[in-house]
Structures are given as structure tokens and as C-alpha cells.
Amino acid sequence: MNLIFKNATIIDKNSKFNNQAVDIKVENGVITKIAKDIAEEANFEVIQLDNLHISRGWFDSSVSLGEPGYEDRETIKNGLNVAARSGFTNIALQPNANPIADTQADISFLLSKGHNAATSLHPIGALTKNSEGLDIAELFDMQNAGAVAFGDYNKDLPDANLLKIALQYAQDFDGLVITFCQDSKIKGKGVVHEGFVSTRLGLKGIPALAEELQVARNLYLLEYTGGKMHIPTVSTGKSVQLIREAKAKGLNVTCSVAVHHLVLTDDTLVNFDTRYKVAPPLRPENERKALLEGVLDGTIDMITSDHNPLDIELKKMEFDMAKNGTIGLETAFGALANILPVDIIVEKLTAGKSIFKIEDHGMEEGATASFTLFTTEGNHTFTKADILSKSKNSAFLGQQLKGKAYGVYHNGKLIINE
Template sequence: MNIILKSAKIVDPTSSFHNQTVDLHLKNGKIEKIAASLVAEGAQVIQLDQLSISPGWFDTSVSFGEPGYEERETLIHGLDVAARSGFTQVAIESNNNPITDNQSIVSFIKQKAFGQTTEALPIGALTMKSEGTDLAELYDMKNAGAVAFGDYKKAIDNANVLKIALQYVQDFDGLVLAFAQDKSIKGKGVVHEGITSTTLGLKGIPPLAEELQVARNLFLLEYTGGKMHIPTISSAKSVELIREAKAKGLQVTCSVAVHQLALTDAKLTEFDSRHKVLPPLRDEPTRQALIAAVLDHTIDCITTDHTPLDIEHKKLEFDLATPGTIGLESAFGALNTLLPIDVIVDKLTAGRRIFGLPETSIAEGQEVNLSLFTTAGTWTFSKEDIRSKSKNTAFLGESMQGKVYGVIRQDKQTFNF
């Protein structure tokens, strides 16, 4: 690698060059030099319209399917989609077939993804087969490369199992992911319980289903200690509970999905199953409360919650369709219509701290880990913008702002130009 990035605006509050427009010399996987103007013999010069760069983005919740569901997405193709969407690292959920509940599957994912621009970081299941009964091989998976442990979209009904897990992982500084949804309150609900669900005649899922689990899980965390991450929250009350827990000094973090910040249950009027997600799209006051929680940093990070699904599972009657949307390709363009760029970068990189990964900064001598983008320009997300094998996006027809140019990580690069 021998690259000169010309006239790049740096978006990195940890860097002394934050908000400055400079040239960068990248060589052999390192940031060799940063200055107002640079020339290097034999270097590839990259000069892009209104280029901005930031530390590489990290998505804390991505599903690809492989092994077992390659018809939805494969690891190699999915990682290429992630790179072209601006992500240099992604945490891959355990919802494969077989479930990622042992070191062999963790090792398979790591080995299959080796050498790609975007790094794959497996999440191990918290319980065997994600059935919520017996703990999986957590320590062995940690040694094999798992960065956290959680049963994807499944709450742990047995409080004692979660208690033991929180106690056990402290021996090796593990992170427990605790999805929050009370199944008995959810029942057969498929959308947010409110005016829209009543109008459409669809069974509702009240925010209470999430809030009860969040409250219980925080009580357990207070008792056990350890670290807990609550993924994809969708309730204003959940925000309050987490804010109070942080004030007590508990090691709790949380994420919100891009679609919860950008969309509401008003999208459901056409019964389009592309908008069926879990937790469900909430109402406008809740959306505003979640944005406020991002801005005041109660919500630590933003995820795409990228979930590819084949047409057989998605293009069905609304009640029967599987919840989930792809979100990598649309993430930056959607967020750029909602939040300041400094906040976007912070929330797309904070996951490294949460998951115990080395943090990165734009400074001379640092390893290259960069996302390249522009905040300028508006456009509409269309089918042509979908790179994933599965096409189940909730963002079709939505207005976007800014574009991703690509990523550079170590000595590898993937560009959209």
C-alpha cells in the first residue's frame, strides 16, 4: 500500500487534526504522514469530491446467514457489502445454522473471513442452541475470537441463567448481550401497540414488553456486577431505565437500530412486510425520544441490525412474515438526514470500546482503519442501491444524504469509485 488521500476533512474528535482538511500518506498499513499538502513518489493519489474521513465504522449487530443460510447472504459477499457501506469491522450475530454456540463455528467464521477488507467479529450464543436453558461454551468461544455473547432476538426468560452468565464471564472480562422482550407480554403481537395497530387491526407489542425485561435485567446486573449490553432498544422508558442504571455506576450500554431512528409505524399502512422488524417500529414521539437519547449519549451506539431474509420468509402476509431488514447500504445516508456528522461517527465507532476492541485514531503512526465518505448530496434509496443478496430493505424510496466512498483497513481497501 502506498496511497495519498488528497484534501480529506478529518472527522475524529480524538485526533489533533479534527475538522481540518489535510493530505494523508498511507503506507504499508500505517498512517505515514499528515500535512496540508503531500507528494510521495510512486503513490496512488486519491482525490474525491468533498471527501471526509473518520476512524473506520464498527457495526455491533450484523447477520449474514453463513453457515446454513447462504441463500440469504454469504460471509464473503456480506463483508464486501459492509465495506462498500463504510464499515471496517462488523460483529456477526449467532443466528446461523448451526447456531454459533461453540469454538468450532467461531473459528470457521474467522477463517472464512480472513483476508477481507472488513473484519468479521463473531458473537457467540449465550446459551446452547440459543434455547435459553444451558450456557454455551463461553470461555472456549472467547479464546477462539468471540467478542461477546448473546442469543439473537431472544430474551433469556430464566433469570437465573442470565445471573450465572453475568457472574461467569467476569472471570475473562466477557460482555453479555441481553435482548429485552417479555414473550408473555408480546404474545402474538407483530407491530407497535398504538393507534396504527388498532386502525389496521394488527396485534400490538406494547413498549412494556421491552421495559419489563430491561428493568429485570438491570436488577440482575446490579446484583452480579459485570458488563451488559442491551441491543436495539425501542422505548422511551427503556432509555430512562438505562440512564438511571448508568447514574448508579452499572456497566451497562445499549444500541438503537437505524430504522428506529428514521422510521415509524406510520409506514405500516400498506401492510408491507419490509417494515416488519423486531422490536417493531414505534410511534413518532418514541422516535424523537430515541434521537434525544442518542444526542445526550444515553444510547451508546447505533447499529444497522442488518438481517438478510430470502423472499420465502419475507414476502408473505404481514402476520406470517419473518421480522428483519437489511440496513448496511442505507445506514449512512439515512443517519446523515437525522444527526450531525460528529455524532454519527461517534455512534458508529463507540462499539469498539463497548466490545473491548482496540480503539483507533487518525494520527501519524497509527494503523490504517478509515471510512471514506461525503456528507454532500441528496438522493433516493432504490433497488439499484441494494448490494445484499437479500432485498428486504425497509428504506426503499427513502430520502438519503451523503455517500460512502469506501474503506481502507490495514493494507486492504474497497472503494465505490
Template sequence: MNALIKSATIVDSKSDFHNETVDILIEKGRISKISKDLDNPNNYQEIALDNLHVSQGWFDSSVSFGEPGYEERETIANGLKTAGHSGFTAVGLNANSRPVIDSYADIAFVKSKAANNAVSLYPIGALTQLSEGEDLAELYDMSNAGAVAFYDYQYPISNPNLMKIALQYASNFDGLICSFPQESRISGLGVVNEHINSTKLGLKGNPALAEELQIARDLFILEYTEGKLHIPTLSTAKSVELIRAAKAKNLNVTCSVAIHNLSFTDDVLHDFDTHYKVLPPLRTQKDCEALIEGLKDGTIDMVTTDHNPIDIEHKKIEFDFALNGTIGLESAFGALQNIFTTKKTIALLTQGKARFGVKTASINEGELADITLFNPDKSYNFSQADISSRSKNSMFLGSALKGVAYGVIANDKMVLK
């Protein structure tokens, strides 16, 4: 792929041209020249967009696309297209499908479905067979097939010995174990945060204690095994404190937070709108503030959209019975920029790569082009017209956002809106 990007401001601290507005010449998928006012003698496609900025390609460590089994919610092909339109050049695909992705063949299948795409798909294999929490899945085989981590998506591992064995076994091949932070015997049938609003609304509560107990348990096991652990989607202030203390002890742990848990509290639940039904649930303002502070001081390593398309039949029903989940790829950049500076937003969208073994490339001459194109200043109200996903279950509908992605250039391909 050949292209000439005109008048783009580079946001990449590892680039020799950081904060400069330049032209970028890409030939055969590689950056061949960066300078001001480059000529285009070979008549390559020129990309000139309003207030154009570029950065290293963004990465999301937790997305679900449905396929195989839930193609009515989302397919891999359209999911990757949506990710590209939203500025992501790489995504970690959860084993949130039927059949569950828990074998070498399953990993090979999803990789084949994603082949020859601008957006790279990094499969996350199930930690246990069928994600049932009973027996470990084929972790080593899946690693050889290309799995970058192992996670029973939103299913907690109740057996502490199983978690111990998983961390010990995966250490033999530097495998990354992910553990969903919820003690199910405490959370019970809770569907929202256990607090004042759950009582007012008459909805069963899922207390912060359920998350914090599970995290505390896993950190004790991690310290014992000296393994490698990632805890996805923190949602409480105490959880941040637990991770901060673990990192002070130099435990090999990372964590993420879902962008919607930074943006909304359980105060939005008064209309019983199932768009806001997610797991972990939306918490309090105090929790939001602690999560944001955790990102600022580096306690929390990365953000995720936790993108989870749900079909209307399973979303537009009584709150107790609706499935958890919101899509989030399309709104991610604009939502983060409501909270952080552009520089910090870009850092949050790129710094999770190393943990999941995702390739990185700075915006410098000679590097492969792995670039996100965006306008950080456009303000707009997020609507269904902004959604590329098959499912439309976004809790950001109607929200005022700041910043839009134009698309990506990666893997010798280009995806633009």
C-alpha cells in the same frame, strides 16, 4: 497497501489534523505522512473523490450474514464487502445462522471465512446452546476463540436464574452478556407495536411493556451480580428512562438502538409492507424522539443497523408470517445524517468499539490506517442500485438520504465502490 489520499477533510477529534483538509500518505498499511499538497514520488495510487472526508473506521455491533446455513440470504464474503462499501471497517457478527455459532469451532470457522479482509469481523457467540435458552453455551471457550460478546440474537432469556448465572460466570473473564429486551409472555404473537395502528390494521400487538419489563428485570439482576451487560436495540421511551436510571447508579450497562427505530414509526404500516416488519417493532413518534434524545445525552451508547438479510420467499408473504428483519448497512450513514450533524453521526458510528473490544486508531502519522472515506453532503433517494447485499429487504427503499460512504482502508487493504 500504498496510497495517497488527496484533499480529504479529517473528521476525528483525536487527530492532530481534525477539521483540516489535507493529503494522507499511506505506506504498507500505515499512515506515514499527513500534510497539504504531498508529492507522490513513488507513483502510489491516488484517491481523489468529490467532497472527500475521512474518519476513524465505523463499527456496527449487530449484523447478520446468514452463513453458515442461510447463504441464500447472505455470505460472509459478500457481507463484509457490503460493510466495506458502506463505510464500516468492523462488524459484530450475530449467531443468527444454522448451525448456531455456539462453540469454539464455530467461532474459529467464521473468523477463518473473514480472514485477510479489509473489514474485521468480531464474532458474537450464542449465549445458550443452540440459542434455545435452556443451558449456557461454551462461553469461556468461545471467548478464547475470539468471541467478543454472547447473545441469542432476538431470542429473550426467559429464565431469570439463567441470566444471573450467565452474568456471574462471564465476570470471571470479563465477558459481555447481551440480553434481547422482550418478555415473550407479554409480547405473545404480536407482530407490530400495540397501539392505535395495530387496532386499525387488525394486526396483533407487541406492547412496549414487553420490552420494559425485561429490561427492568435484567437491570435488577445486573445490580445483584455486578456483571457486564449490553442491551441491544431499545425501542421505547420508558426503556431509555430505565437505562438512564441504571447508569446513574453506575451499573455496568450499555445499550444500542437500531437506526430504523429512529427513522420510522408504525404509521408506515398502512400498506402492510413487510419491509417494515422488524423486531423490536417500529413504535411511536414519542418513542423516536426519546431514543434520539437518549443518543444526544449519552444514555444510549451506540447505534446499530441491526442488518438482517432475509430472502424474498420469507419476506414477500402475508405480514403475520413474514420474517422480521431489514438490511441497513448501505443506508446507515445517510439515514443518521437526516437526524444528526456529521460530527455526531461519526461519533455514533465509532463510539461502540471499546465496549466490544474493537481496535481503534486515530488519523495521525504513525498509526495503522483504519479509515472510512465518505461524502457527507450528497443527497439522493435510496434505491436497489445502492444495495450490495444479496437480499434486498431494506425499509429505506425510496427514502431521501443525505451522505454516502465511498469505502474503507483498513487491515492493509482498500475497498472502494
């Protein structure tokens, strides 16, 4: 496929064409020319889109789908199509299907299902067998099969010694250990952030301490063992400060924040709408601002949609009983564009590739063509008609979004929203 992208503004701080409107010529999957004006040629398709912006491809470090076992929530084929149309060239797939991805065979299966798609799938292997927190899974074998990291999705690891052993063992093959931080004992039966809103609504609260204690404990373990640790979806200012201090010590720790924690607060819970029930829970405005500060000062390395499709039977029930999770791929860019500059958004949606050791390609002549197409203009209200996922559990329904992803060019395939 030979293409010429016309009048595209490149957003890539490492490119000499950063913030310049140029034409981009792609031949056989390689960027062969970037210039102010490239003449149209026979056998080249010309791509012209309003307010076209192009950056190196976006990466989402936490995506759940469903297949195998929960295809009613989402299939891998449709999930990758959603990711491509949402601007993501690469996603890290959580191991929380059925069965849990905790063996070499499971990783190979997931890779085979994602083969030849426009968005590349990178499986995360479970850290413990069946994500039960009792025994370390086959980490080395899974990494050899293609796993990019190891973690038990949205589950803490109560056994500190098991995490210590995992961190020590993973160093032998430069493995990345993901540690979701929420002390299950302190969380108890809590379902929302413990504070004014939980008291007002009469819902059991989860103290911020439940996250912060686990962050502190896990960082102490990392300091003792060495190795690499990634803390996903941090949600409190104290957690950010603990990670900031750990980085200052030289610890090899990275972290992410979910889009919904940067944009929404627990005030949205006033109508007991279970679309806003997520883990960790939505926090008050002061915590949201602390997370934004962590993004801007570089403490928070990346932003994730934490995309988690769930069918209506798991969401449309009493708040206490509903399952945690929201879809987020479709709304990630549009929601972030309301609160962050475009260069910061691109940086935080691409930085994770180096952390997860995923091949990255810049916006320069001679580079493999792998990029995201988007616009920064236009405001619209997100509705059910905009949802591409099989499940409709979006916390952003009715929200005003700014700009949108047009699609991607990746793996030699061009996907553009109609």
C-alpha cells in the same frame, strides 16, 4: 499499498486535525504524514474524491449474514464486501446461522471465513446452547477462540436465574453479555407496536411494556451480579430512561439503537409492507424522538444497522407470518445524515469498538491506517439498484438519503465504490 488521500476532511474528535481538510499519506498500512499539502510521489497512488471525509473506521455491533446454512440469504464473503462498501471496517456477526454459533469450533469457522477481508469480522457467540434459553453455552472457550460477546439474537431469556448465572460466570474472563429485551409472554402473538396504528390496521400489538419490563429486570440482575451487560436495539423512551438511571448508579451497562428506529415510525405500516416488520417493532413519533434524545445525551452508546438479510420467501407473505428483519448496512450513513450531525454519527458508529474490545486506530501520524471514507453531500433516493446484499429486504427503499460512504481503507486494503 502506498497511498496519498488528497483534500480529506478528518472527523475525529480525538485528533488535532479534527474538522480540518488535509492530505494523508499511508505507507505499508501506516499513516506516515498528515499535512495541508503533500506532494505526489512515485509509487504512491493518489486518491481524490468529491467532498472527501475520513474518520476512524466504523463498527456495526449487530450484523446477521446467513452462512453457514442460509447462504441463499447472504454469504460471509459478500456480506463483508457489502460492509466495506458501506463504510464499516469492523462488524460483530450474530450467531443466528445454521448451526447456531455456540461452540469454539463454530467461532473458529466464522473467523476463518472472514480471514483476509477488507472488513474485519468479529463473531458473537450464542449465550445459551442453540440459543434455546435452557443451558449456558461454552462462553469461555468461545472467547478464547475469538468471540467478542455472547447473546441469543432477538431472543429474550425467560429464565432470570440463567441470566444471573451467565453474568456471574462471564466476569471470570471479562465477558460481555448481550440481553435482547422483549418479554415473550407479554409480546404474545403481537407483530407491531401496540397503539393507534395497530388498532387502525387490525394487527396484533406488542406493548412497549414487553421491552421495558425486560430492561428493568435485566438491570436489576446486573446490579445484583456485577459484570458487563449490553442491551441491543432499544426502542422506547422508558427503556432509555431506565438505562440512564442505571448508568447514574454506576452499573456497567451499554446499549445500542437501530438506524430504522431513529428514522422510521409505525406510520410506515399503513400499506402492510412486511419490509417494515422488525424486532423490536417500529414505534410512534414520540418514541423516536426519545431515542434521538438518548443518542444526543450519551445514554445510547452506539448505533447499529441491525442488518438482517432475508430471502423473498420469508418476507413476501401475510404480515403475521413474515419474518422480522431488514438489511441496513448500505443505508446506515445516508439515513442517519438526515437526522444527526456528522460528528455524532461518526461517534456512534465508532464507540462500540471499545465496548466490544476491538482494536481502534486514530487519525494521527504513526497510527495503523484504518478508516472510513465518505461524503456528506448529495441527496438520492435509495432503490433496488443500490442494494449490494444478496437479499433485498430493505426498509429504506424509496427513502431519501443524504451523503454516502465511499468505502474503507483497512487491513491494508482499499475498497472504494465505483
